Amino acid sequence: MLWFPIDRHSTTSLVQQVYTNIRTLILSEQLKEHEKLPSTRELAHSIGTSRNTVTDAYEQLILEGYLLVRPRSGTYVAAGVVLKAAETEKRESDLADWLQTEQHDSRQFIDFRASHPAMDHFPRKVWGRLAKEVCYDSADELFGYRTPFGDETLRRVLATYLARTRGVACHPEQIVITAGATQGLALITQLLLKEGEHVAVEDPVTDEMRHIFSNAGANVYPVKADDQGIIPEKLSHHEKPSFVFVIPSHQFPLGAVLPIQRRIQLVEYVRQMNSYIVEDDYDSEFTYEGTAVYSMQGLDSKRVIYVGTFSKILSPALRIGYVILPYQLIDPFKELKWFSDRHTATLEQQIMARFIEEGHLDQHVRRMKRIYEGRRKALVAALKKSFPDLKIIGHAAGMHVVVEWKQLEVDQAFVDHCKQHQVIVYPVEQYALQKGYHTKQMVLGYGSLTEADIRIGVDRLHEAVSIFKQTTAPF
Ligand SMILES: Cc1ncc(COP(=O)(O)O)c(C=O)c1O
Incomplete structure (x- = not known):
């Protein structure tokens, strides 16, 4: 009963x-x-x-x-109404373990992970004030659904900012605000990818970028990059790429600045193949030698799609990026964005617009440039002291350096050995699609490490390398 x-x-x-x-x-x-x-x-x-x-x-x-x-x-x-308890519990505890390991790791290890900005320098005070102002001042409509293009004021101030700092030639209506560069690149792939075509990607490239393209269904075609960036002669002339992905202002990870001759070659190639260039310009505000390198988009705004982000310049937590499109791609892109997530969070965009309009972004970039330059100098000085033979590769910009050993192979055994000495390093080979060209190179990111941590990290690396030399023969 x-x-x-x-x-x-x-x-x-x-x-x-x-x-x-x-x-x-x-x-x-x-x-x-x-x-x-x-x-x-x-x-x-x-x-x-x-x-x-x-x-x-x-x-x-x-x-x-x-x-x-x-x-x-x-x-x-009825049947099928109970979600098995064991499965949910397991998933929750896996997640808890993972979170714990991450926290544990970040306390104990010096992690030279690239592309992580200085989280301790986020301009909390100004951002907090602007957030409060935006919340109180905004009209009621702002709390409803908005256009997939993104906030009008942000697009307007961004167009002016990018023209001034990056030589980008665009009208605000060509800009779509996205949830980071990641979403921008995923939507571009969905938009441009045609059956039987591939996406040409400079090699090496971050595994995340590569996955964005392949997850969107693309066949990734590696195009070798050397110390000047992508080599245009290596592009396929038989098969048309849906687009060519490049980071011309500071190639990741090699740090090359693509020379104008190669930029022109690339533009001529996509014109001839009726294709596009997708330019990722994620960290080039931070240049420590010479002047800032201008974008490729300014060369041909009909063939170059420009992708930018606030993840490095401010914080990845904001999830604000942008795509600058040739006119013919605006409408179809807008539709994809709408059906992907309607639009990026409006209040954050409004805060960002005020942040730029009131001059805080310029000020923040100037301040961060000094900080990153200091971190870079500390890293390079410590490396030179500990390893006089080590070669530093790439343009002095961004938040990472690539180093090349004379003899040492940066393989999994070496990375594991470094971990035992509480220091985490990243082989360039891990980012390479065509293996065997970068076996002696490694990436050291310094963006999120203090100068003191950087020095400790290099000391640990020195200790790790000395022991590795003794245990591996011949060296
Ligand atoms: C090459 C490159 N471009 C762009 C980004 C930024 O991505 P998002 O704007 O989605 O944070 C990253 C992130 O690490 C990156 O490595």
Whole structure:
């Protein structure tokens, strides 16, 4: 006999109480799949309510799929209504373990991970003030759905900012604000990828970029990069790429600045192949030698799609990036963005617009440039002191350096050995699609490390290398 208590003094209705009790019994598997329930008359009698109360509760449970009626037989618990408890628990504990390991790692290890900005220097005070202002000042419409293009003010100030700092030639209507460069690149791939075509990608490249393209269905075609960046002669002249992906202002990871001759060659290539260049310009505000390198987009705004982000310049937590499109791609891109996530968070965009308009972005970039330059100098000085033979590769910009050993192979054994000395380094070979060209090179990111941590990290690396030399022969 089925029974549960009913509270006549509760503010919860009787129907709701019957419904909740039965639902809980089903979810805790005290009432099992295919089990028959008592008739409405029997249950009403046993719990002391009217038959209508039970009928209403049964009907709600039938509507939601927990119960089903078999004609001339009765009411049963439906199949497939319980999510197995063990699975949920396991997933939760896996996640907890993962989070714990991450926290544990970041306390104990010096992690030379690239592309992580200085989180300790986020301009919290100004951002917080602007956030409050935006929240109080904004018209009611701003709290509704907005256009997929993104906030109008942000696009306007961004167009001016990018023209001034990056030589980008665009009208605000060509800009779409995205959830970081990542979303921009994923949507571009969806938009441009045609059957039978590939995406030409400079090699090496970050594994994340490569995955963005392949997850969107692309066949990735590696195009070798040397100390000047992508080599245009290595592009396919037989098969058309949907687009060519490049980071011309500071190649990742090699740090090359693509010379104008190669830029022109690339533009001529995509014109001839009726294709596009996708330019990722993620960290080139931070240049420590010479002047800032201008974007490729300024060369041909019909063939170059420019992708930018605030992840490095400010913080990846904001998830604000942007894509600058040739006119013919604006409408189809806008549609993809709308059906992907409607639009990027409006209030954050408004805060960003004010942040730029009031001059805080320029100020922040100037300040961060000094900080990153200091970190870079500390890293290079410590490396030169500990390893006089080590070659530093690439343009002095961004938040990482690439170094090349004379003899040492930066393989998994070496990386594991470094971990034992509480220092994490990244082989360039890990980013290479065509293997075997970068085996002696490694990436050292310094963006999120203080100068003191950098020095400790290099000391640990020195210790690790000395022991590695003794244990591996010949060296
Ligand atoms: C080459 C490159 N471009 C862009 C980004 C920025 O991505 P997002 O704007 O989605 O944070 C990254 C992130 O690490 C990157 O490595």
